[in-house]
Amino acid sequence: MAKSNRRAGPTKIQLLSLVVLVLVAVFAFANKVSAQGGATTRGGGGGAAAKAGAAKANPLAPAEAKADPKHPQPPGEHAGEPHDGAEKKEEKKEGGEEEETADQLKSAVLEDPAKGGVPIHKEGAYRSPFASPGKKQVQAKVGLMLETVEEFDIKKGSFSAHFFVSLTSDKPMPKVDLKATNGKVDEKELLADLPTFKMWKMAGTFFIKPDLHSYPFDTQELTIELEDDSNGQDILRLRTDVDHTFLDAGFDVPGWETAFVRGRILTHYYPDRFENDDLYYSRYKFTLGVRRFATSAMFTVFMPALVIVLISLSGLWFPRDELEVRSNATTPMLAAAVLFHFALMQELPATAYLSRADKLMMGVYACLFLHMLSSWIWFTVDEKHIETLFKWAKYVCAPLTFIIMACGILL
Amino acid sequence: MKTFKAFVLVSCLFAITGCHRSKDYEATVEITRKDVVRKDESGQALTSDLEFSYTECPGTQIEVIRGGKEFSECIKSLKLGEKAKVKLTHSWDPEGHWDYDVHQVNDCKRPPDPADEASFKTIRDCSDWNVNGTRVGFQCKYADKKDLVKKCPWFRNH
Secondary structure, three states, X not given: OHHHHHOOOOOHHHHHHHHHHHHHHHHHHHHHHHHHHHXXXXXXXXXXXXXXXXXXXXXXXXXXXXXXXOOOOOOOOOOOOOOOHHHHHHHHHXXXXXXXXXXXXXXXEOOOHHHOOOOEOOOOOOOOOOOOOOOOOXXXXXXXXXXXXXXXXXXXXXXXXXXXXXXXXXXXXXXXXXXXXXXXXXXXXXXXXXXXXXXXXXXXXXXXXXXXXXXXXXXXXXXXXXXXXXXXXXXEEEEEEEEXXXXXXXXXXXXXXXXXXXXXXEEEEOXXXXXXXXXXXXXXXXXXXXXXXXXXXXXXXXXXXXXXXXHHHHHHHOOHHHHHHHHHHHHHHHHHHHHHHHHHHHOOOXXXXXXXXXXXXXXXXXXXHHHHHHHHHHHOOOHHHHHHHHHHHHHHHXXXXXXXXXXXXXX | OHXXXXXXXXXXXXHHHHHOOOEEEEEEEEEEEEEEEEEOOOOXXXXXXXXXXXXXXXXXXXXXXXXXXXXXXXXXXXXXXXXXXXXXXXXXXXXXXXXXXXXXXXXXXXXXXXXXXOOEEEEEEEEEEEEOOEEEEEEEEOOOOHHHHXXXXXXXXX
16 A cells, blocks of 8 residues: 555645645745836935936926925925925025025126026136135034934835934024935924024934845944035035934834944035036935844744744655655745745835845745755655665755755855 | 753753843943932922943943932032942843943942933944045944943943
């Protein structure tokens, strides 16, 4: 009886498992492909090109956009939406800036209309019409106290934050209006507006590009970039202030460990938007580094993957007579691995590279394939070799499984 | 069999308590701020804040502790800029990390109150951030403070 079983083909359970597995795999990878296709670029640090593009696309943009050509509406904000009171205030403010910009433009002269019709400043270090020759440069220290970070969504690459920003200088500053360049400020309250001291309380949504190379042991950089686009570096130069850059008492990002805080000033240069667009701008960049808890990563990603492989590995100890048990220890594990990998992918944005978790899962798939192969090979060889194959499958597959998994974890 | 079970149990308990055993330390701090937060009708301080920094540890460590009536009375003798000795206990926090509590400043006892949300510490190790050999900003590490932990082990939180 046992002899007749030996040449039997794959059982019904095996066939059913394979069909389910193929369906799940197709569904999972179709989803991944559609996620990659639907991925959109976000506004942010590289906004200059996008800004230029936006200006080109809509040359007859409303006055708000004209007054501030470098800061079109951030992602997610729709031009057609009705304006509320706060937005009206914002419009009024921008109207004021328009006047200031006009002052700067007044002193510029049109030298040669054949060169594009952009007026220039002949005096001073910069020829840009937005430069302010004759005015003295003020160096202002930027302090930032981050109160909270909420709704950090790694898939969208967004987070919202509440924070205080202060500017202090030894000389009177020009009129300053800091704007976010990698997101949008939803609330902005001016707490102090003195010539040498200015302070705001802000709340906004910011966008980042998550780095998932090390996932699930990744560190994400939550960045807040602020720039005053009405004052070039010729009149306002920002400086970091380590003594007044802090996280609030009891600051915490749920699910993440605070790793570091960085403050830096970028001397920002826009690609030429017009002739003689040579003015630099000071951009303040605050970065909060948050790291995933290692213990959590171990238990949520590595443990399930290892358990799947170990259960599958245990199937190698079942002889030919227990083929059904042997295959049930392996094939369903492949389905479990695919589903687990699919669940992991759901939490993350599509990437062009493999994360550590992806590499681990590739190791899992390789091991499961190896274990299934050790059973399938029985159907292709002569019956007399079955016992030898059973022994060698254990001797070869078990160490190979550990080597593959070690590579998946460490590489 | 009973002996074996007891051995396993004792070993496990020993391992758990051994891994997360509290330790007491003494450190030198510099008093940077002293404020009475709440007073009674007669003007007696009910709660006070004491801010200090750890002078012998690398990096920046600013700590504010809030204490009750007896502590407020006792710290009156402390002056700003004065060096003081603090006693602290480094212990395992149920949240899954190590933490420490200051329970004495010189001779002033300050039993930590678990419900106290006003006390806080900013423990960080800051350095310049250079790009192309030029300082463009700063970086403050809140984790991986190897140099700090080596010299002042109570700042270890992993």
